Structure formats: C-alpha cells, structure tokens
Amino acid sequence: MTGSPHPALRADLPAEGARVIRTDVLVIGDGLAGSAAALEAARLGARVALVSAGHGSSDRAQGGLAAATLPEDSPRLHALDTLAAGGDLCDPDAVSMLTSAGPETVRWLESLGVRFDGGAAREAAHSLPRVLHLRGDQSGSTLMGFMRDAIAREPRIGRIQGRLHSLLGDGACGGAAFSGGLTVRAGATVLATGGYAGLFERTTNSRLSSGKGILEASRAGARVADMEFVQFHPTVFEGPGPFLITEALRGAGAHIVDADGRRFIDELLPRDHVSRALAMHGGRAYISVTHLDPVVLRRSFPNFMRNCRRVGIDPLREAVPIVPAAHYTMGGVATDLDGRSSLAGLFAAGECARTGVHGANRLASNSLLEAAIFGRRAAAAAVGSEKTITNSYARSRVWARGDLTVGAVRRLIDSAAGVLRTGAGLERALAALRAGGLSESAADAADVATMICSAALARRHSLGAHQRVDEPAPIAV
Numbered sequence: 072m073t074g075s076p077h078p079a080l081r082a083d084l085p086a087e088g089a090r091v092i093r094t095d096v097l098v099i100g101d102g103l104a105g106s107a108a109a110l111e112a113a114r115l116g117a118r119v120a121l122v123s124a125g126h127g128s129s130d131r132a133q134g135g136l137a138a139a140t141l142p143e144d145s146p147r148l149h150a151l152d153t154l155a156a157g158g159d160l161c162d163p164d165a166v167s168m169l170t171s172a173g174p175e176t177v178r179w180l181e182s183l184g185v186r187f188d189g190g191a192a193r194e195a196a197h198s199l200p201r202v203l204h205l206r207g208d209q210s211g212s213t214l215m216g217f218m219r220d221a222i223a224r225e226p227r228i229g230r231i232q233g234r235l236h237s238l239l240g241d242g243a244c245g246g247a248a249f250s251g252g253l254t255v256r257a258g259a260t261v262l263a264t265g266g267y268a269g270l271f272e273r274t275t276n277s278r279l280s281s282g283k284g285i286l287e288a289s290r291a292g293a294r295v296a297d298m299e300f301v302q303f304h305p306t307v308f309e310g311p312g313p314f315l316i317t318e319a320l321r322g323a324g325a326h327i328v329d330a331d332g333r334r335f336i337d338e339l340l341p342r343d344h345v346s347r348a349l350a351m352h353g354g355r356a357y358i359s360v361t362h363l364d365p366v367v368l369r370r371s372f373p374n375f376m377r378n379c380r381r382v383g384i385d386p387l388r389e390a391v392p393i394v395p396a397a398h399y400t401m402g403g404v405a406t407d408l409d410g411r412s413s414l415a416g417l418f419a420a421g422e423c424a425r426t427g428v429h430g431a432n433r434l435a436s437n438s439l440l441e442a443a444i445f446g447r448r449a450a451a452a453a454v455g456s457e458k459t460i461t462n463s464y465a466r467s468r469v470w471a472r473g474d475l476t477v478g479a480v481r482r483l484i485d486s487a488a489g490v491l492r493t494g495a496g497l498e499r500a501l502a503a504l505r506a507g508g509l510s511e512s513a514a515d516a517a518d519v520a521t522m523i524c525s526a527a528l529a530r531r532h533s534l535g536a537h538q539r540v541d542e543p544a545p546i547a548v
C-alpha cells in the first residue's frame with residue numbers, strides 16, 4: 072500500500088498477507104479521470120479503493136485544458152469546434168454536455184486548490200482562446216500535483232499500488248484482481264486506465280497506456296467501440312529518448328524540411344494533416360529552427376532546448392529529426408453520458424472510455440476536460456448503482472494468439488495501423504497476430520492490436536484520424 076488506507080479498508084484486510092479488500096467503489100487508474108472519480112465518490116460518502124500502476128498521460132499533458140471561460144466564448148462555440156474536429160461520429164448530446172460543463176469543472180478544480188495561469192491560449196482548431204495552462208507547458212504534472220494533494224486530504228480514499236490482471240464478474244462486474252494476488256471486491260468499479268497509444272512502437276505515451284483496462288472490459292463482456300481511431304502527433308523526436316516537440320514551435324516559425332533542407336509542407340496545417348504529409352513524404356523529415364532568434368527560443372521553448380541538449384543535438388545549428396507518433400486514442404469502453412458501460416457494475420471514464428465526445432478525431436485539449444467531467448459523472452452513477460458483488464474471474468473472450476514478442480507486436484501495429492493504412496496491410500497484421508503461442512504479456516498486446524486492426528479493416532472509408540490509402544476517396548493533406 073502507498074499512503075495510509077482509510078479505516079474501513081484496513082478493517083477488511085486479512086491480518087497477514089492482506090490480499091482481499093472489500094470496498095464500495097473501486098477506481099482503477101489515478102490519472103485525472105480516476106482522481107476525479109475517486110474524489111467525487113468519496114464526497115458522496117462511499118469508501119473508495121484507488122488502484123494504480125504509476126503515472127499515465129495526465130502527468131505528461133503540456134497544452135492544457137479547454138473550457139469556454141472567456142466572455143467572448145460560449146459552450147456552443149466550443150461544441151461547434153469539437154463537432155468539426157470529430158465529424159459525424161461525435162454524439163452531439165455528449166459534446167453539448169462536455170462543453171456546457173466546462174466552466175463549472177474549472178471552478179470545481181479551483182475549489183480543490185488547482186491554480187490555473189491567468190488568461191487562455193488559442194490552440195489549433197479552436198476558434199477562440201480557451202485553453203487554460205498551469206505553469207506554462209507543465210500543465211499536466213502541475214494539475215496532477217494538486218489532485219494528489221486533494222486525494223491525500225480525503226480519508227475515505229485508500230490508495231493502492233497494483234497492476235490490473237482481470238475484472239471479477241459473471242454477467243456483472245464485482246471488482247478486479249491485480250497482479251501479486253490482490254483482489255478488490257467492490258459494489259461498483261470505475262475503469263480509468265487511460266488509452267492504448269502506448270502500444271505503438273512510436274508513441275508519446277507511457278508504456279502503461281497499453282489498453283489493458285479496455286481489453287479486460289472487453290474480455291468481461293463490455294462493449295468496446297471505435298478502436299481504429301488513433302491520433303498521431305506529427306513532431307516527435309526520431310531517435311533514442313523520443314520527446315514531443317510542441318506545436319507552438321511551428322506557430323513560432325519553425326520549418327519542416329527534408330534531408331536536403333527543403334521545405335515540403337505548410338507547417339501551420341492542423342496536426343493530422345502534418346502527420347499525413349510526413350507519412351506520404353516517406354523520407355526522413357526534420358524540424359529546423361536555425362533561422363529563429365536564439366533568445367526567443369531559449370525563453371519560450373526551454374523544454375525543447377533542454378530535450379535537444381539531452382539527446383546531443385544543438386538546434387541552433389542543426390535540424391532535429393522528427394516522425395509522427397501515436398498520441399491519443401479515441402476508442403474504448405462504450406459508455407453512456409454517466410460513464411455506464413454495457414456490463415452491470417462497470418463504469419469507464421477518461422481516455423479508456425468511448426463517450427462520444429471525440430468522434431473520429433479529438434479536438435486538442437478536450438481530453439483533460441473530458442477526464443475530469445466524466446470521471447465525476449461515472450463516480451456519481453457508480454455510487455448510486457446496485458451492489459453486485461460476484462466472485463468468478465471474467466476471461467470470457469480472448470482475441471488473438473501469435474508467435475510474437477511484445478516488441479514485435481508494437482512494430483506490427485506501427486506499420487499496419489499507423490498514420491496511413493491499407494486493407495492488405497491490416498490483413499497481413501491480423502494473420503501474423505493469429506499464428507502461434509504467446510507469453511501472457513505478449514498475448515495482451517496482441518489482443519489489443521487485434522482489436523485495433525480488426526476495427527480498422529472493417530472501416531473501409533477514411534474518416535477523421537483513420538486514413539485508408541486504398542480508398543477511392545482522396546485523402547486531404
């Protein structure tokens with residue numbers, strides 16, 4: 072255990088080798104969605120077990136949190152931008168709920184002690200300034216520091232370090248089993264395990280963002296949707312120790328060039344378009360700031376300068392190699408507006424959930440907002456739900472078996488389900504995933520990869536972040 076468990080949890084532990092815990096609400100994952108869920112459930116009087124395996128994407132967020140807080144803005148305008156990014160696949164009710172709840176969610180976070188920087192920034196595809204930052208580009212880690220302080224003050228929340236093995240349940244979820252033999256039995260379970268971009272070889276995510284929660288929900292019988300929609304970030308350093316290069320650098324005049332130093336793209340295009348252009352270009356690509364003022368670069372982009380130095384590159388003299396990398400995943404456990412999955416007793420929030428707010432493509436900076444709003448809503452619904460404690464392990468569905476290591480699965484998914492996809496490439500990947508025997512960890516990776524490739528193969532037309540180059544419809548660059 073990390074931190075001190077609340078008295079009710081402690082009372083339920085067997086005296087020696089504490090392996091079974093009973094609680095009202097189990098929250099799996101302590102990123103922003105899980106933290107918001109745990110705090111809300113505790114506020115409503117529930118005993119909460121909050122289990123996590125380490126830092127996920129919330130701590131990495133740089134840009135900030137989008138909400139219509141300025142007088143010239145409105146939830147309606149925010150909704151229009153969100154719908155334009157996500158296309159026909161957005162659920163308009165979910166989008167309206169998200170954007171309407173934005174300003175109140177900012178006030179809720181402030182009531183917990185969160186301090187946003189003043190003002191709001193305008194970011195790609197937002198028609199107005201509405202992205203709130205915390206300590207500049209350290210938004211995620213700063214926000215999560217405030218959330219952890221708030222959780223530490225809440226005696227009803229017991230924090231536990233653990234890695235999800237499987238959900239408990241037989242037709243309804245009654246908790247979860249974790250590696251090392253820990254079992255948590257709960258009246259309701261909120262899954263907040265993040266997305267699956269970390270499964271890709273090239274990723275901006277932690278390897279923890281592997282889709283494990285979504286996979287176990289699916290194995291237990293919950294409906295999963297939209298797994299083919301993966302957003303790629305165009306400017307990630309290509310080389311050992313990859314790091315994300317902020318879009319603001321392109322806004323400040325950085326050039327994208329080929330190996331001969333020639334520009335081949337409009338750098339100010341949206342993120343997806345730049346990723347596609349890089350993938351279609353095929354050759355090596357670089358971001359160059361050698362023509363920009365060193366004083367401005369040092370002052371405005373300290374992270375970029377520091378990261379370049381760390382990998383032995385002087386960006387004032389040479390161009391920095393870049394490649395698109397998997398960044399955010401739109402698919403996940405299908406939920407209603409209260410985070411309810413199709414499996415009784417199981418709720419999902421944050422990047423592991425498919426709520427309908429992002430559709431085929433997420434509007435940048437909407438995901439932190441979604442995590443906070445849906446985490447709270449899922450907790451409120453979970454606290455009010457039936458108590459369904461069941462005992463059996465749910466392993467009803469196993470998707471794939473292949474003679475592959477985890478590394479091989481990552482490379483496979485990168486090439487078959489990257490920025491540009493073909494039916495033939497997806498079919499080859501699925502055949503490789505189906506052939507042979509696997510270790511347990513590779514089986515999980517292969518099963519999530521199979522879910523992504525199957526969904527991508529089934530969607531024959533390009534839409535949002537899903538681009539099929541074997542499609543008759545021309546793709547926009």
Ligand SMILES: Cc1cc2nc3c(=O)[nH]c(=O)nc-3n(C[C@H](O)[C@H](O)[C@H](O)COP(=O)(O)OP(=O)(O)OC[C@H]3O[C@@H](n4cnc5c(N)ncnc54)[C@H](O)[C@@H]3O)c2cc1C
Pocket residue numbers: 099100101102103104105122123124125126127128129130131132133134135136137210211233234235236263264265266275276277279280281283284315398399420421422423435436437438439440442
């Ligand atoms: C580099 C980067 C920058 C970003 N910038 C922004 C931004 O500026 N604005 C924005 O809105 N979004 C941004 N995003 C996306 C955003 O950060 C995420 O979508 C959001 O934080 C997801 O929150 P979450 O709580 O759902 O999941 P996460 O924060 O990923 O947390 C997942 C939790 O689940 C736990 N977990 C995972 N697997 C297991 C397991 N098997 N067993 C037990 N626990 C497990 C982890 O330990 C962790 O506690 C960014 C993402 C990245 C990677």
